[in-house]
Amino acid sequence: MKKKTTTIGSRVDRTVRELVGTVEGIVFQNKQNDYTVIYLATDEGELVTAVGQMPYVGEGERVKLYGSWTNHAEYGEQFSVTAIEKIMPTGANEILKYLSGRNVHGIGPVTALKIVNRFGDDTFDVIEQHPEWLTDIPGISRKKAAEISESFREQAGIRELMVFCQNYIGSTSVTHIYEKWGNRAVGVIRENPYILCEELDTIGFDRADAIAHDLGFSPDAPERLGAGIAYNLRYNASVNGHVCLPLDRLAEAAAEHLGVSDDEIRKAISRLTANGKLEQYKIGEETYIFTREYGEDEDLVARRMIALDRSAPDVSADNIERLIDRAENEFSIRYSKDQREAIFEAFRRGVLIVTGGPGTGKTTLIRALLKIYGLLGFKCALAAPTGRAAKRMSEATQEEAKTIHRMLEMQKVDDVRPRFNKSENDPLEENVIVIDEASMIDLPLMAALLRAIRVGSRLILIGDSGQLPSVGCGNVLADLIGAGVFSTVCLTEIFRQEKGSLIIKNAHRIHSGELPELSREAKDFFFLLRREEDIPGTVVELINERLPRRYSDSIRDEIQVITPSRRGKPGTVQLNALLQNCLNPQGKKKREIKFRDLLFREGDKVMQIKNNYDTEWKKDGYDGVGVFNGDIGVIRSISPSGDEMTIDFDGRISVYASEQFEELEHAYAITVHKSQGSEYPVVLMPVYFCGTMLQSRNLLYTAVTRAKKMVILVGRADILEYMVKNNRQEVRYTCLSDRLRRSCFGAG
Numbered sequence: 001m002k003k004k005t006t007t008i009g010s011r012v013d014r015t016v017r018e019l020v021g022t023v024e025g026i027v028f029q030n031k032q033n034d035y036t037v038i039y040l041a042t043d044e045g046e047l048v049t050a051v052g053q054m055p056y057v058g059e060g061e062r063v064k065l066y067g068s069w070t071n072h073a074e075y076g077e078q079f080s081v082t083a084i085e086k087i088m089p090t091g092a093n094e095i096l097k098y099l100s101g102r103n104v105h106g107i108g109p110v111t112a113l114k115i116v117n118r119f120g121d122d123t124f125d126v127i128e129q130h131p132e133w134l135t136d137i138p139g140i141s142r143k144k145a146a147e148i149s150e151s152f153r154e155q156a157g158i159r160e161l162m163v164f165c166q167n168y169i170g171s172t173s174v175t176h177i178y179e180k181w182g183n184r185a186v187g188v189i190r191e192n193p194y195i196l197c198e199e200l201d202t203i204g205f206d207r208a209d210a211i212a213h214d215l216g217f218s219p220d221a222p223e224r225l226g227a228g229i230a231y232n233l234r235y236n237a238s239v240n241g242h243v244c245l246p247l248d249r250l251a252e253a254a255a256e257h258l259g260v261s262d263d264e265i266r267k268a269i270s271r272l273t274a275n276g277k278l279e280q281y282k283i284g285e286e287t288y289i290f291t292r293e294y295g296e297d298e299d300l301v302a303r304r305m306i307a308l309d310r311s312a313p314d315v316s317a318d319n320i321e322r323l324i325d326r327a328e329n330e331f332s333i334r335y336s337k338d339q340r341e342a343i344f345e346a347f348r349r350g351v352l353i354v355t356g357g358p359g360t361g362k363t364t365l366i367r368a369l370l371k372i373y374g375l376l377g378f379k380c381a382l383a384a385p386t387g388r389a390a391k392r393m394s395e396a397t398q399e400e401a402k403t404i405h406r407m408l409e410m411q412k413v414d415d416v417r418p419r420f421n422k423s424e425n426d427p428l429e430e431n432v433i434v435i436d437e438a439s440m441i442d443l444p445l446m447a448a449l450l451r452a453i454r455v456g457s458r459l460i461l462i463g464d465s466g467q468l469p470s471v472g473c474g475n476v477l478a479d480l481i482g483a484g485v486f487s488t489v490c491l492t493e494i495f496r497q498e499k500g501s502l503i504i505k506n507a508h509r510i511h512s513g514e515l516p517e518l519s520r521e522a523k524d525f526f527f528l529l530r531r532e533e534d535i536p537g538t539v540v541e542l543i544n545e546r547l548p549r550r551y552s553d554s555i556r557d558e559i560q561v562i563t564p565s566r567r568g569k570p571g572t573v574q575l576n577a578l579l580q581n582c583l584n585p586q587g588k589k590k591r592e593i594k595f596r597d598l599l600f601r602e603g604d605k606v607m608q609i610k611n612n613y614d615t616e617w618k619k620d621g622y623d624g625v626g627v628f629n630g631d632i633g634v635i636r637s638i639s640p641s642g643d644e645m646t647i648d649f650d651g652r653i654s655v656y657a658s659e660q661f662e663e664l665e666h667a668y669a670i671t672v673h674k675s676q677g678s679e680y681p682v683v684l685m686p687v688y689f690c691g692t693m694l695q696s697r698n699l700l701y702t703a704v705t706r707a708k709k710m711v712i713l714v715g716r717a718d719i720l721e722y723m724v725k726n727n728r729q730e731v732r733y734t735c736l737s738d739r740l741r742r743s744c745f746g747a748g
Contacts, residue, residue, distance in 0.1 A: 052081030442472025
């Protein structure tokens with residue numbers, strides 16, 4: 001419905017930040033994110049349009065709105081709401097208007113009139129405290145009276161919660177709180193406000209801490225110390241990839257963050273360990289502290305990996321030799337010594353790990369394994385951590401490959417972690433599971449995968465140990481290899497090498513600590529020497545002019561800029577702004593929306609920057625959920641009201657509500673970490689100083705190995721040389737290798 005603001009006089013000051021009035025009509029309401037457009041009759045006698053997140057608002061309600069005046073290009077003057085406070089109607093006339101708006105389940109205009117005529121100003125007290133009295137009215141049974149009372153008390157609970165949280169928490173989070181605890185919410189928060197950050201991922205520790213402070217919780221309250229310690233562990237998991245932290249490091253960090261003594265933190269950790277909220281694990285003299293969930297995940301991965309490795313049925317070597325020969329004849333190929341070894345190992349034990357750089361025959365090996373397993377009657381499942389990696393796996397093998405999440409049948413959930421249909425209670429039917437891009441698997445996903453694999457099945461993990469570790473916490477592939485308890489085969493012979501091509505050759509040179517070869521005759525690997533301040537201009541010029549002029553305009557869609565950091569002039573933030581202006585400029589027919597510091601425009605290339613297990617999508621008639629960190633898409637449309645965007649993620653069409661916009665950023669330029677698991681025809685990488693942590697060999701190697709047709713490096717020669725020589729490995733605190741060795745050898 002399109003309707004301009006109706007003015008009855010001009011009685012409302014346009015500088016005010018608060019409006020009080022009655023909701024005259026609901027123009028639009030998005031049930032997913034509570035974005036609502038209403039007509040509000042103000043107490044000054046003016047009818048205005050108000051827009052924003054207004055959960056549970058209903059026609060006839062009296063409300064107090066907080067916000068500011070804006071001018072929408074299409075809809076005119078509006079009051080943009082940042083917070084809402086509900087005001088209970090008083091007097092029979094206001095009560096009648098409120099109930100007639102169907103705000104209470106079971107009451108419409110006719111029933112509302114009967115109830116108010118019978119009970120007058122006492123109507124609300126009767127509904128809440130004496131619902132049985134409503135049965136005096138014809139048409140209201142005891143059951144209906146109870147339903148009316150329950151619905152009214154629910155509205156009262158929502159109102160109380162909104163008032164309680166209005167200075168701390170936005171309306172979307174209020175909705176999540178109410179969905180979790182219902183009418184008990186305010187009482188639950190008063191008892192322990194830190195439960196908000198412990199059980200809802202939308203609310204951080206600092207906001208919970210602010211509520212606790214105003215409620216009188218002391219700085220050394222056990223609830224505060226416990227939540228603060230858990231926050232430090234979760235923060236290090238999400239930002240630094242640590243599954244656990246050494247006790248000394250955790251105590252020091254938490255004490256500084258919470259402003260208490262080191263001794264108080266250590267005592268709190270002991271209490272939390274004793275009651276099972278934290279777990280400790282000792283390696284030698286060092287004690288490591290885990291959240292309970294991550295401790296359980298590591299223990300499960302260790303136990304199940306060893307069980308899988310030992311329980312798979314044996315297959316005779318003679319039989320395998322004969323089947324390898326048959327596969328070679330069918331595919332007209334001769335397998336290398338390493339490939340033959342890997343095939344034999346895939347049948348000797350239950351777990352096989354295969355690593356190798358680009359062009360070393362990993363895909364050829366997968367095809368051989370699928371053929372031989374098929375001849376022996378095994379059922380195989382192929383999967384990868386990301387949609388793009390699964391798509392590449394399908395194209396290379398001509399067999400269906402799924403994301404691990406889809407293979408495990410992930411379900412939409414309301415809590416922090418996803419739940420999967422496939423688990424111990426309903427395991428995967430296949431008895432051979434082949435996972436590609438295994439370096440990308442984080443600890444929680446590995447634990448979920450292993451829960452779903454039957455004992456006696458085989459697990460084949462294929463990856464590239466030279467790449468960066470997973471975006472999520474843990475260093476699973478490296479830990480599995482480092483434990484030294486599983487069959488591990490490294491493919492070293494290069495097969496896929498086009499004449500004159502340098503991408504694969506230089507990837508292996510970088511991996512070995514050698515500078516890439518830069519030949520004048522090169523067709524697919526280039527280094528353009530530039531001063532740091534000239535890098536952004538060169539990147540734009542290459543994409544917008546030089547490459548299209550030499551090849552064709554279509555090459556623009558094949559280029560992915562991959563840069564080490566978000567910061568600096570050649571970082572993602574500034575490059576995205578420059579590239580958006582040249583690749584997707586403003587247009588009269590393009591809608592756009594400003595969200596915080598970002599301007600989203602129809603046609604923009606965007607990336608999901610956090611795992612969202614609840615986001616729904618459609619593809620080729622299939623409905624699914626889940627869009628994950630690193631997924632890239634294109635904004636196909638923005639709604640006229642600016643509260644929704646339709647995004648195409650490689651054919652998966654998803655509608656994003658305004659509350660999800662914070663999960664997106666532009667993807668004309670992305671970090672190397674975000675590029676993992678993906679492959680692009682052309683990779684263009686700035687090479688500049690951005691701190692030693694981001695100038696490592698494996699980061700450069702990861703970027704180069706994302707390219708399929710061409711690599712262009714732009715920047716400083718000294719930084720390129722430093723990255724090749726710097727073999728610094730990213731340190732992640734985990735105990736998985738030690739747990740595996742103990743599970744295997746029974747070490748104490």
